[in-house]
Amino acid sequence: MILFLIKGLWRDRSRSLMPVLVVAIGVMLTVWMHAYITGFMGDTIEMNAKFSNGHVKVMSKAYAENMDLLPIDLALTDVSKLQATLKMNNPDMEWAARIQFGGLIDVPDEKGETRSQGPSIGFGIDLLSPGSKEAERMNITNSIVRGKLPAQAGEVLLSEHFARKLEAEIGEAVTLISTDMNGSMIMYNFIVSGTVSFGVEIMDRGSVIADIEDVRMALNMHDAAGEILGFFGEGFYENGRAMQMADAFNAANTQSEDEFSPVMKSLSQQGSMGQYVMMAEVWSLYISLIFVFAMSLVLWNAGLLGGLRRYGEIGIRLAMGEEKGHVYRSMIYESVFIGIAGSIVGTALGLFLAWLIQTYGIDISGMMEGASMMMPTVIRARITPVDFYIGFIPGLISTVIGTMLSGIGIYKRQTARLFKELEA
């Protein structure tokens, strides 16, 4: 009997191939959409993490309270020791000290007089230590428009837009005019090694990027840093884990009476990022649920139609003496088979599409010109463990439920009408 049913299923393409295709397409779209939304939302978070927030960030308590002002006078001291402790306690994380500072960049003429001048936001990051991942993390190498990365002390990168505005050329000297950690005015000369463009307005407007040791030298910040950024080894932000880590660190290290004691904040605890993280999680969930629901309706309907289309065949089987329960169960077994086959095929296709977008991305840099928000210029999907099973909700469950509902008709069917129905 099982072989008889399998033969029928195999030969009747409208009973097997078509439903499997419908389920596979629905599941593929569900999986792909979930990975895409997760990736898109996650990319924006990751971009902010890499450029500014880290997955967690350690600062002095006072610095954290005035973070928007970039108060280098409230920076952490004995950073190498603190960084070593962080590394020891969290060996699976990467830690990077950074200094963000404000100042003026002055471009002198051949006589040493100011030729042009403009306000800038500076980043002191570890560019020169062997094995440092900071240049890669901030995608600096790929963002160079002219020149090259700083290869030695005293070299600096300017944003392309800023360099053109100042008419600063590669190899020219520029002077940073700012205040040091103690509040004294400083002037420090750099050589422009290159220009960068991140495709993000907020970063391209007036950025200066130099090696952290140069910045320490310029701002008299020996073994100090405004902040130490921590990144999860897997490369993706996990809010729960970051919050837990911050709570544990603060309970052990933060002292209420010492405003220079270190405090750790998760990405979601910094500025408006908390709202974004929450929005990303909620919207990702909502969009996925809506999509899963919509696909469930489609596949449910397909299951119903499949059941109704076989009205005649079922009538014959009932007239021949097959029990209603047996017919009903055989229909459900078929739908389970179709649901599983379609879900496996659909999940594989959806994961493949998601992998392509995760690996190669979709370049939307042309649409992002002038954006004031830090958003990725390449959208990438992100495959998570959920993607391996989320498609089975519409694929298997909805198909089977659709068949079960349509199959109830078997029990409601009056055998007394079989002759009439089968003559129709």
Added chain:
Amino acid sequence: MENQSIITIENLVKRFPMGKDSFTALKNINLKFGTGEFTGLIGPSGSGKTTLLNILGSLDVPTEGKAYVLGKSIGSLTTKEAAHLRKESLGFIFQSYNLLQVHTVFENVEFPLLLLKYAKSVRHKMVMDALEWVGLTEKVHSKPPQLSGGECQRVAIARAMVKKPSLVLADEPTANLDAANSHHILKTMETLNRELNTTFIFATHDEKVISYLRRKIYLLDGRVDKDEIIRINQNERS
């Protein structure tokens, strides 16, 4: 050939609800059918022949009275018992063949035997025997769309007969066939009736079928109008 009774109908009434009222399709029917009969329920549309065929086929139940088929009271059977009776002892032939389109001739005929859980070798022999009765052994691997209407109905007859049921119920079996095919089908059924002693009951108003019947039960407005037994000389029929 026709001897002991396999169907007994006593004071059978069948009503169908129609809004607040009801429509009486069968009124006080009393009939007996013996083994090996070749009988027709004859009458115009609405006379109650299909309703009676439904009750005899355990597809419906009487509103009043009794209908015993192979010793079983149709009105007291559960759905499961009714299905069991159909599976074990009844064969059905429909006007529009109702073959399973994606299955071969062999598989269509084999289906009732699968429900009876016969062994593969037994099934094979029984199916081939049934196809031989209807002259379709050459078409075992064909599928219904590849067959003519007459061939399809012969497959349906083989399917109804393969388990050698005690009773075959046929509702307008020749309605979709031309004269030549109708005679061929009716001769086949007549031969099977004679050789296997299977009771055939037809619901029909087709003169071709009526000419083959050995008992004609005329129904009119839900009542038995006339019940006549015919003795036919087989040699007279072409």
